[in-house]
Amino acid sequence: MSYCDIGDKPKVTYRFNNASPVDVQMNVSPIEVITGEAPNDHTENYNPNGYQITFNSPQAAFGAFSIIVVDYKITYIDAGAYNSVTGYYLQAIPCGETKFQTLPDNVYGIKMSSTNVDIDNANHCPIPNKDDSKCKIKILSNSVVVFRAEGECPVNFTVACKRCPPGTCECKTDSYPGYCCHDCASTTAKIQAIANQLRSKNGG
Incomplete structure (x- = not known):
């Protein structure tokens, strides 16, 4: 939604959840203010209750590898036909975590023998993961983002066109x-x- 007229100096005051209000003074006008839910690190496999996944991995001592996660994703790394790095790798979000773990540059996750993953919903995390959804606010001028912020939902804001x-x-x-x-x-x-x-x- 567009706010204020040419020549105005809008002040946007926003607030995330119970945080203190924040003022953003603009020197351009009109402006557009957009709010919504911020993207998170989840995939379509996300389940806050957790579940057990089992897959074959050459890195597992007895062929099969089982872990309890709240999310996982599989990535294919092509390092050349004769390179031992080439293959499928699995990354996961363990119980109690909210993001995929940061890995060193030379580590791609757990290497898999195939992309087959067995899911067992009977085994889950001791307690459900807390909701880590975030909200965002963006201020645009001439369709260009000039300010953005993220915080705990909900987010509310007001716009004063005159200082x-x-x-x-x-x-x-x-x-x-x-x-x-x-x-x-x-x-x-x-x-x-x-x-x-x-x-x-x-x-x-």
Whole structure:
């Protein structure tokens, strides 16, 4: 959704779950604000309750290898027809974890003899994995993302197109955030009072 007009200086205030509100001051307008669920590290094999997978691996001592996971994925590495690295590799998210484990550059996972995987849902994690879903907020200008953030769901935001609220005037300052807001009526009255004083001194 688009907010504000050309020349405005929008301020977006957003908040993730119970976190403190965050202000983002923009110097371009109009802007577009998009929220939604952030992509996570899961595949279609994800199950927060966990399950046991069994597969054949040349790295397993007795041919078959069984582990309990909440997710897994298989990757094919082609290092050349006569290279021992070439083959299928399995990576998993163990119970209690929320992301696929980071592996060294020369490790691709557990090497598999084939892509066959047997699943046993009777064996599962001691406790279900907690929900690690995240929300995102993006601010765009001319369809280009100029700001983004992720945090715990839900995410809420407000947009103020003018930096100062109605009835106030913006004045520049040397301190953060570079401006302040003064009551327009009060400022006008003070200017008028000064003008009247000068007029009276000059016999006007």
